[in-house]
Amino acid sequence: MTALPEAERIARLRLARTDRIGPVTFSQLLKRFGSAEQAIRALPDLAKRHGRSAYTVPPLSLIEDEIAAADRIAARLIVLGDTNYPASLTTIDPPPPLLWTRGDVSLLSRDSVAIVGARIASAGGQRIARGLAQQLGEMGYGVVSGLARGIDTAAHSGSLTSGTIAVLGGGVNDIYPPENQSLYEQIVDQGCIVSESPVGARAQARDFPRRNRIISGLSKGVVVVEAELKSGSLITARLAAEQGRDVFAVPGSPLDPRSRGTNDLLRNGAILCEGVEDIERAFTTLRILFDPPAAPFDASEPQDVSEDVVERIAALLSPVPTPQDELARALGLPAATVSAALLELSLMQRASLLSGGLVSQS
Template sequence: MRLARSTNIGPVTFRKMLERFGSARDAIEALPDIIAQAQTARKIRLSSRAETVSEIETAQACRARPIIFGDPEYPALLAQIDDAPPYFYAIGKTELLGKSAIGIVGARNASATGCGFARKISHELVSSGFVVVSGMARGIDGAVHGAALQLINKDISGGTIAVLGGGVDVVYPREHQELYERLCDQGCVISEMPPGLKPQARHFPRRNRIISGLSFGVVVVEAGRNSGSLITARFAGEQGRDVFAVPGSPTDPRAAGPNSLIRDGAILCDSADVILDAVRRAEQNTHLFEEIHSFNSEGCANHPLHKNKSFDDIIASIEGDTVMSDDKKTTQESDKEELLSKSTSTETAGDDTEKIFELLSASPVLIDELIRTSDLPAGQVSTILIELELAGRVERHPGNRVSRIAN
C-alpha cells in the first residue's frame, strides 16, 4: 500500500516492480538505488507508514475492505489488464466481484428512452445471473443500478457493482445518496482512491478503465461525441473486451457516440440477447485468465496482509516494520545486500540504458521485440525500463508495449 501510494509510481510501474523484485517490501528497499541509476529529476516520494495507517483507519471507519492484487477475491478479469489497480476498497457484497460482469455506461443527460432501454437490459442481464457494472453517475448509470437492485431479493445470482471516481465513502452526485446506501447494502461499491477523497475530473478516466476491466464487455447506451462513456469503450477495446453500442437517431446528439462506435466495428446492440450470446462465447475462454494475477512471492505469502486482512493486523504489521530485533535487522540487511547484489549483477552501465532508449521511438513497440532487438537479458531490460519510466523518459501502453516520451 505504501508503494502503490508513492508519487510517480503508477499501476503499471507498481506491477513491473513487483515482478522484478518479488514483493513490495523488497521493491521499496531497492527503490533508492533505482532512482539513483535513473538519475531522475522527477519527484518520487515514498508514502509514509503514518499516511498508510491513517488511510486504513479511515477505511475501517466507513466499513471499506481492501482488495489487494494477488488476493483470491481480486477479480481475475481486472487483474488481466496492464494497469490493474494494486488494490482497491470495497463496501458491500464482495462476492459479486467474482461473478461474470457486463459494463453499461452512457450519457448523464440521458433521454427517457435511453434510460428505459438501460433498465431493460440491466434487468435481463441480472435475471440471467450476470453482474452489471456502472459508475453511479446521473442518467444511464443510475438507471442501470436501480433496475438491478429491484431484483436483488428475487432469488437470483446476479447483482450490480458501482465503481466510483472518488473515495469509496464519497457520494457523487449528492442526489444519489439513497442509491449509494442501497448499493452498499445490496450490491457492491468499489474505488481505488483513498477513502474520503472527493472526485475530480482527472479521476474519472481511471475509474472508467476499471469498469471495462471488470467486464466481459461494455455497452454504450447514449453518449455525445466527447462523452466519457467513449473513453470506457476505448479502454474496453484496448483490453480485448467486446464493445456493444445501442444505435440511435442521427438527429440526436446523444446517439453520435454509439453510432460512431458501430461504424468503427462495435457490436450493434438492440437487445440483451445480443450481449448474452457474445458473452457466453467469451466465458468459454476464461482459461486464458487463470492464475494471471498470482505472482506473490513466498516472502509475501505469510505476511499478515495476506493471511488475515483485519485492519488491526495490517496496522500492526506496518507499525512492526519500525521495531525489530538486532538479529532480524542483521537478517534483513543481509537479505537486502543479497538482493542488491543480484540487482547490480543484472544492471548495465549507462551505455546499455541509452542503447534501450535509442531503440525506442514515439510509436509504441512490444517489449518482447525490444528484448530481441537489444540482445539483452529480459530481466535487465525490465530493470532499465523501470529506471527510464521513473525518470520520465518512457511510458507504457496496453498490450505490453512501451514508447519514448518526447522532450
C-alpha cells in the same frame, strides 16, 4: 493461491500510493523484486544509481490514516495478490494495484456486464438501460456502472435487487452526484462500491479514465446506451475493446446527438444490442474466458543492468510508444534485461511504461 501476509498488503498499499508509480511500474516492481516490501527497500538505490533523487514512499503513518478512514465507513481493502482480488481484473494490462470496497465483495467474482451512457439521457434511453439491467440480473449477471447521472443511475436502479457494482472516480465515500445519496446507500446494502482512489478523495478529471478501465475490466462486455461523439462512455468502450471485452451499442435516431456515439460504434464494429438476447448470443458464440495468467507476479531475482545498457536503450526511445520486445530485438538483449533497464529509466523519469508492453520517452 495463499493469502498475502498483512505486512505485504500494507506495503502494496504504500507502493501504490508512492508518487510517480503508476500501475505499470507497480507491476514491474513486483515482478522484479517479488514483493512490495522488497521493492520499497530497493527504491532509494534504484533511483539514486544514476544520480537521480529518490522516490518518497508515503510514511506508514499516512497509510495508517487511510486505513483508519476506511475503518470508519467499514470499507475493505483488496490488493493485487489477495485471494479475493477479482479474477477478471488480473487479465487486463496492467491490473489495478488495489481496490477499496464497500458492500458485498463476492459480487466482484460474478460474470458481469457494464452499462454506460449519457449523463443527460433521454427518458427512452433510461428506460432501455433500466430494463437491460433488470433482465441481465434475472439471467444471473452482475451489472457494473459508474454511479453518474442518467444511464448509469438507471442501470444501477434496474439491478439493485440482483447485484450491482458502482465504480467511483473518487474515494468509496465520494458520492457524486449528490442526488444519488440514497442510491449509493442502497448499493452499499445490496451491491458493491469500488474505487482505486484513497478513502475521502474527491474525484478529479484524471481519475475517470482509471475508473472507466475498472468498469470495463470487471465486465464480460460493455453496453453503451446513448453517447455523444465526444463522450466518456466511448472511452470506456475503447478500453473494453483493448481488454478483449465485447462492445455493444444500442442504436438510436440520427437526429439525436446522444445517438451519434452509439451509432458510430456500430459503424466501427460494435455488436448491435436491441435486447438481452443480443448480449447472450454474443457471449455464447464469442465467450470470453477470465482465466488469470498462470503466475502474473512470480518472484524473480533482482537483475542489475549496466549504465551502458541503460543508455543504449534510452537512445532508442522516442515520444512514440514502442513495444518492449522490439527494443530487445534491436539490441539483441534478453527481454528481462530490457525490462530491468526500462524500469530504471522509468524511475529516473526518462521513460514512461505504458500498458500493452509499450514504452515511450518521458
